[in-house]
Amino acid sequence: MSAPTLPLDQSAPATGDRSRFAVEFENVSIAFDEKVVLDGISFQLPHGETKALFGVAGSGKSVLLKLAMGLLAPDSGRTWALGEEVTSMSEEQLFKLRRRVGIVFQESALFDSMKVWENVAFRLVEEKVPNDEIERRVREVLRFVELERTYDMLPSELSGGMRRRVAIARAIITQPEVILYDSPTGGLDPVTSNTIVELIMKQRDVAKTSALLVTHRLQDAFTMASHEFDPKTNQMMAIPKGQRGNVPMSFMILRDGKVIFDGDLHELATSRDEYIREYIS
Amino acid sequence: MALELELISPFDVAKDFALSVQEYTLLSAQSLANFFRRPLYVGDMLQQADLIGVGSLPIVILTGLSVGALLALNSASTLQRFGGITLIGQLVSIGMVTELGPLITGLMVAGRNASGMASEIGSMIVTEQIDAMRALGTDPSKKLITPRVGATVFMLFFLTIIADLLGLCGGWAVSHLLFGLDSNQYWTSAWEILVFRDVFTGLIKPVLFGFIIATIGCYYGISTRGGTQGVGRSTTQAVVASSVLILIVDFFVTKLIFAILGVR
Numbered sequence: 001m002s003a004p005t006l007p008l009d010q011s012a013p014a015t016g017d018r019s020r021f022a023v024e025f026e027n028v029s030i031a032f033d034e035k036v037v038l039d040g041i042s043f044q045l046p047h048g049e050t051k052a053l054f055g056v057a058g059s060g061k062s063v064l065l066k067l068a069m070g071l072l073a074p075d076s077g078r079t080w081a082l083g084e085e086v087t088s089m090s091e092e093q094l095f096k097l098r099r100r101v102g103i104v105f106q107e108s109a110l111f112d113s114m115k116v117w118e119n120v121a122f123r124l125v126e127e128k129v130p131n132d133e134i135e136r137r138v139r140e141v142l143r144f145v146e147l148e149r150t151y152d153m154l155p156s157e158l159s160g161g162m163r164r165r166v167a168i169a170r171a172i173i174t175q176p177e178v179i180l181y182d183s184p185t186g187g188l189d190p191v192t193s194n195t196i197v198e199l200i201m202k203q204r205d206v207a208k209t210s211a212l213l214v215t216h217r218l219q220d221a222f223t224m225a226s227h228e229f230d231p232k233t234n235q236m237m238a239i240p241k242g243q244r245g246n247v248p249m250s251f252m253i254l255r256d257g258k259v260i261f262d263g264d265l266h267e268l269a270t271s272r273d274e275y276i277r278e279y280i281s
Numbered sequence: 282m283a284l285e286l287e288l289i290s291p292f293d294v295a296k297d298f299a300l301s302v303q304e305y306t307l308l309s310a311q312s313l314a315n316f317f318r319r320p321l322y323v324g325d326m327l328q329q330a331d332l333i334g335v336g337s338l339p340i341v342i343l344t345g346l347s348v349g350a351l352l353a354l355n356s357a358s359t360l361q362r363f364g365g366i367t368l369i370g371q372l373v374s375i376g377m378v379t380e381l382g383p384l385i386t387g388l389m390v391a392g393r394n395a396s397g398m399a400s401e402i403g404s405m406i407v408t409e410q411i412d413a414m415r416a417l418g419t420d421p422s423k424k425l426i427t428p429r430v431g432a433t434v435f436m437l438f439f440l441t442i443i444a445d446l447l448g449l450c451g452g453w454a455v456s457h458l459l460f461g462l463d464s465n466q467y468w469t470s471a472w473e474i475l476v477f478r479d480v481f482t483g484l485i486k487p488v489l490f491g492f493i494i495a496t497i498g499c500y501y502g503i504s505t506r507g508g509t510q511g512v513g514r515s516t517t518q519a520v521v522a523s524s525v526l527i528l529i530v531d532f533f534v535t536k537l538i539f540a541i542l543g544v545r
Contacts, residue, residue, distance in 0.1 A: 071412055091420070099418035109413035111405075123417050126320075170417075 019083030022047050022178045022210035023068050028077030037063050039257035048248050050204050050211040052221035055254035061214040065180040069101050070094040102171030102179040108163040110155040117151045120169045141169045161192030168199055181213045185220050197223055198236050205229040225249040225265040309496045315427040325428035333394050334436030341440045344385050349448030352376050353455040370471035373452030378483040382445035387490035391523040395498035399519035402502025403512040430495040437491035478542045490527050497523040
């Protein structure tokens with residue numbers, strides 16, 4: 001059965017105006033061993049916005065993130081990141097672009113033979129930043145994720161939640177313009193998940209970073225859409241119902257390789273599509 | 282439960298093999314080209330040189346001594362029968378320097394390091410660490426492969442010289458202690474028999490073998506698919522492929538040098 005498709009505005013912006021969006025997909029398709037994973041996907045992520053991606057397991061959410069930063073090449077279609085066409089760039093050119101994009105992998109993907117500080121400082125060491133500045137920035141970002149005490153530890157000595165937070169620290173240390181989160185709360189307990197959600201929200205509201213957030217946990221995305229981070233109290237605060245439209249947060253649902261929903265919280269909550277209603281119930 | 286056998290077309294097998302050869306060739310060429318591109322990871326290369334070179338030293342010392350001693354022991358009885366025990370130094374010298382030193386050292390280092398490289402890089406593939414490295418803007422080929430190639434080639438060259446020397450020492454120990462050959466006679470004949478062609482053959486081989494070990498180890502590591510089972514498979518394949526390739530290349534290099542520089 002093919003997925004019901006909602007009328008979406010997937011038209012591309014005028015030529016030369018790609019910099020309006022942090023990430024943009026245009027008719028992107030990819031298949032693995034003749035199984036179509038993404039089929040003509042188009043969407044835009046405006047600067048400063050966090051877009052939560054939903055879909056059942058195997059619906060191509062992680063693949064979409066890898067396509068966004070050129071870790072995979074699509075079979076057809078074009079992608080842009082920070083105004084640059086990813087699909088037309090060589091691997092050498094992509095290395096430069098990727099330094100402006102952060103990614104948090106599903107299983108953290110920390111370098112297991114390196115200590116926590118070496119993992120977090122990886123990009124800075126590559127850029128030959130002076131040692132004292134590396135230490136200062138690593139400590140600062142580890143303090144941001146509340147893990148300064150793990151500075152000299154190995155990833156194998158950390159819990160799953162701590163590893164995710166180190167992965168977030170590694171992704172944000174260079175202050176990227178876009179961050180791609182691949183199921184950052186997957187398999188974690190509710191308390192740790194909340195801590196991670198708070199960190200993502202902090203990054204969104206304090207650093208104003210654009211983000212694509214792949215998640216299976218609807219409540220995480222709803223929390224992000226209904227709360228904002230207060231830097232004064234260093235905590236997230238619930239937003240009164242009438243003001244929730246101001247939160248730079250949108251939702252996208254994938255089904256059978258296609259985008260079946262792309263909109264804000266209000267549009268999602270009022271959607272009449274049977275599949276979406278069942279999905280969010 | 283019925284056992285289902287899936288028939289694989291010979292055409293598909295040939296196509297997969299051709300694709301593997303193409304990928305291996307590209308990886309090898311890129312690993313060499315990276316020596317002329319920035320950044321060059323000198324620190325990683327030194328670390329690998331320590332792991333490969335210093336780490337392999339005990340096994341190279343042991344095999345070098347044993348092979349030299351065994352070569353002397355096995356040939357001594359035959360030579361003694363013809364009254365040619367004084368030739369033992371020449372035999373050990375030629376055997377170790379031109380053939381056994383490079384070959385045994387290459388096979389030992391292949392067993393130890395090609396498997397290590399395949400399993401390390403393979404584990405990084407299955408845990409997405411290679412993707413993470415690419416995502417952080419670092420070329421894994423420059424960061425992981427080129428330092429291993431440089432370190433293996435450089436260290437295998439010196440490990441082979443050490444193995445040659447220790448093989449000669451092993452041969453001396455057997456011929457002097459068991460067969461009563463004069464030390465001066467042994468070392469003089471061992472030294473004088475060597476000509477440029479022998480030394481050149483003995484020193485060009487470790488350079489080629491080192492390149493084979495590192496590129497095969499890295500190739501199987503980077504092509505790892507299928508979780509921890511895949512890592513195990515890559516490790517085994519890396520050792521088998523590098524050992525077989527070393528033996529094949531050894532034969533053709535020897536033939537080529539004979540053709541160019543002439544037979545003794």
